Amino acid sequence: MSDTKEFTYSDVSEHTTKKDLYLVIHDKVYNSSSFVDEHPGGEEVLLDVGGQDATEAFEDVGHSDEAREILNGLLIGNLKRQEGDPQPKSAAQQVADTRKSSQSSGGLGVGVYAVIIVGAAAAFFAYQYLQEIVTP
Numbered sequence: 004m005s006d007t008k009e010f011t012y013s014d015v016s017e018h019t020t021k022k023d024l025y026l027v028i029h030d031k032v033y034n035s036s037s038f039v040d041e042h043p044g045g046e047e048v049l050l051d052v053g054g055q056d057a058t059e060a061f062e063d064v065g066h067s068d069e070a071r072e073i074l075n076g077l078l079i080g081n082l083k084r085q086e087g088d089p090q091p092k093s094a095a096q097q098v099a100d101t102r103k104s105s106q107s108s109g110g111l112g113v114g115v116y117a118v119i120i121v122g123a124a125a126a127f128f129a130y131q132y133l134q135e136i137v138t139p
């Protein structure tokens with residue numbers, strides 16, 4: 004196995020099964036098939052990014068040096084980027100997640116304001132009502 008072999012993105016994208024799983028991390032190509040069953044983070048996550056750029060997914064988890072050593076052992080070559088190649092999968096995913104979470108917190112904010120406004124209005128009318136009863 005030579006680490007100077009070059010793969011295009013479309014070469015890599017053909018290896019997406021558990022028994023034949025390539026990942027791209029920092030523009031290097033790794034054959035992760037032998038490791039799928041041993042991955043402490045489970046096989047699902049690896050299969051999810053199989054044949055794709057897993058750089059962000061890998062870095063987001065904050066893998067240890069030990070994980071990086073294992074990765075070195077799986078190296079099979081370098082990625083030859085070509086124009087139009089997709090960027091790391093989870094970058095877009097992250098943006099979507101961030102949007103989702105900001106939306107939901109925005110939704111919560113509006114709900115809280117509504118409760119405060121309705122509560123204040125109720126208190127105001129109750130106060131006026133009581134004034135009317137008490138005032139002769």
Ligand code: HEM
Nearest residue numbers: 035043044048049052057060061064066067069070073074
């Ligand atoms: C071939 C590439 C990979 C290798 C060699 C690898 C290796 C490891 C190792 C050794 C651990 C144990 C904790 C540590 O030492 O950091 C781990 C944990 C984990 N990995 Fe990976 N990993 C790879 C790719 C990925 C990818 C693409 C994801 C996608 C999200 C992922 C998600 C996780 C998660 C969530 C854990 C934490 C599991 C836990 O603590 O319960 N890994 N990985």
